[in-house]
Amino acid sequence: MSELDLTFMEEEKPKKFQLKWFFPIFFKPGKSLKEISEKEYAVWIAPLCILMVSALILVLVSAPILGGVSQNVATPEGFEYYSPEQQNQFNQAVSMGASPVVTIVFPLLGKILGIWIGWFLLGSILHLSLTLNGSRSSNRSALNVVAWASMPFLIRDIVQIIAVLVTKQLITQPGLSGFMEAGTTGLPAYLTALLSFMDIYLIWQFILAGLGAMKISGLKSGKAWLATIIAFIIFLALKALPGLISAQLGTLSTGGMFF
Structure with a gap:
């Protein structure tokens, strides 16, 4: 094989980390998803990395507030009668709540796991749903579509970052959860x-995923949207399970541990 052929093959090697759809996915979603659907290789790395960066920034701006909340713990009744050793243990436990491990490492780990597990789970369910509706698209194509369809969450992170910086308060009831009473268990917690x-x-x-599903599946629009609806219902039902378990155990937030 000549040197020219080797050079050509090197130039044609697909680039998996591509940012070319970063702005078009917001302003020209149809065209962007069509190009993404035509890729025969993984192009999901870039959007997931972007979401991890925004998650990191959100965790960092929230950490001081979370640490302050952890410090505002009322001393138990009769604290003055505790032995010096018991008082020291209590103070150490309170100070641990403001440590970087609690305010940064654990929240960031949860968000990163949520990004990757949520992406893989939704992409796989969407692929299965499309297949059951007659599509012959690959799982890789579904994962590509779901990754880029998740870019609106970057906007959500930016909005939350601004809100935390302006209000100096944590967002404890995201979405429509504010309509539910806090501290519930069982079905209300779910x-x-x-x-x-x-x-x-x-x-x-959901809209971006549905548009992408039509591009990769080759199905009629009705079947593609039906498959997308089914995939999202199953995904959200599974995604809410950690919230139910958290409420039952009383140790984790209702927002869920991984998603």
């Missing part, structure tokens, strides 16, 4: 978790 995902950004993601 509904609270579901409602916490319901916002304009989820609708935006």
Whole structure:
């Protein structure tokens, strides 16, 4: 093989990290998703990395407030009668709540896991739903579409970052979960978790995913949208389960651990 052929093959090697659809996915979604659907290789790395960066920034701006909240713990009744050792243990436990591990590492880990697990789960369910409706598209194509369809969550992160910086308060009831009473268990806790995902950004993601599903599946629009609806219903039902478990255990937030 000549040197010219090797050079040509090197130039034709697909680039998996592509930012070319960063702005077009917002302003020309149809054209962008058509180009994404035509790729025979993975192009999902860039949007997931972007979402991880925005998640990192959100965690960093929220960390001081979270640490302050952790410090505002009322001393138990009769604290003055505790032994010096017991008082020291209590103070150490309170100070641990403001440590970087609690305010940065754990929240960031949860968000990163949520991004990757949520993307893979929704992409796989969408692929299965399209296949059952007669599509012969690949799982890779569905994962590509779902990754880029998740870009509206970047806008949500930016809005939340601005809100935290301006109000100096944490967002504790996202989506429509504010309509539910806090501290519920059982079915109400499950509904609270579901409602916490319901916002304009989820609708935006759904629309982009539906448009992408039509591009990759080759199905009629009705079947493609039906498959997308089914995929999102199953995905959200699974996504809310950690919120139910968290409420039952009373140790985790109703927003869910991983998603």
